[in-house]
Amino acid sequence: MWKRDEAVRPASGQPTAAPQPHVPASAGAPGPRSESTRSMEKDIVNIGKSVVIKGELNGSEDLTIEGHVEGTIQLRDHVLTIGPNGRIKAQVFAKSVIVLGEVTGNVTASDKVDIRDNGSVDGDIVSPRVAIAEGAHFRGAVDMQRKGVAPAQPKPGTAPQPAAAAPQGAAPAAAAPAGQRVGA
């Protein structure tokens, strides 16, 4: 009795997706059927390592790029991930951009740009939030201002806000405070 139930139950415990002929045309290295089904369930599309796209790439779902793209990428309300093998020479517009590979071109994100360790961006970034990991490469300009919103400009000295937590134990006072003013 139990065996009969298991036979029709999907492996993931989710209802089985209806077999759809639509598989991302750009999926260059199609994996096993179970993998492609899983990626469809998550609504994330992959552009495989061997795929080269030149032109305009538009979409309305999250996208991971492991291949090469030249031109323009627009995922206005979704997350774009440039995988470790991804090589992009394009203007990028997305809600959120995560870079583990290489991007040459300007990146505009309405939410966040995240350059991870070994990720590389050569170009200008416009986004209200930018995270750049130690070990990442970046050359260009960063503009974090929200359009139409005046940036908060705290007066230096009024309320110092640490950008990074000072390590406990490495006491700044013991290190070398009290600069001696000697100049003009």
Place this chain on the structure above:
Amino acid sequence: MGLLDRIALRKGEPDAPDAATAVAVDPVFATKALRKFLTCLTSRESPVLLDLGPVVGSNVSFFGEQFGCKILVEDIFSDLDRHIRDAKIAELPAFLTSRFSHLSGAVDGILCWDIFDYLQRPAAQALADQLTRVLRPEGALLGFFGTAPAPGARYTKYIIVDEIHLKYRSYAAARARQPVLLNRDIIRLFSSLRVSDSFLLKNNLREILFRKPA
């Protein structure tokens, strides 16, 4: 064995990372000039900041989120390394002369860190001339200058902890610091700028804040 027993065992392990040793890697030093530099920078709305060091994520957040700066990252240290690696160090002054495509007077503040300690005179002068050009009148330039020879070929990443503290993180360099620049040498490099503030720290670093006359 219960969960609490396992936790107790882990705490007793000799290899368990100790909080004190984990944080002792990067020393933190006081900075006197950074706050003054920030004051100059924030006198303008949406200031443009040119950072000549390697990109540091938390510094970008600090200037971008807290002060609304537009940050231009131009890592001169990596340019220097590349020229040394390719045995083209003689071409560095010419490279630096054409390195900055920014319009004259387009930048409100420049963070040089200690790049001038690693440059020979011709390259240093070429860089100083370009920085003077791109800085707007009343703009500020902050430089760090060693006052004692330092052994080994290491660069330093200056990570902003807050307005009065910097964390120093050293990393491998292709070249050691050049002979120490005297005060008069530094002032000659930036002959078109005036020294606004100068601080000699106990760690043998001189912080000098320059302003461009209006």
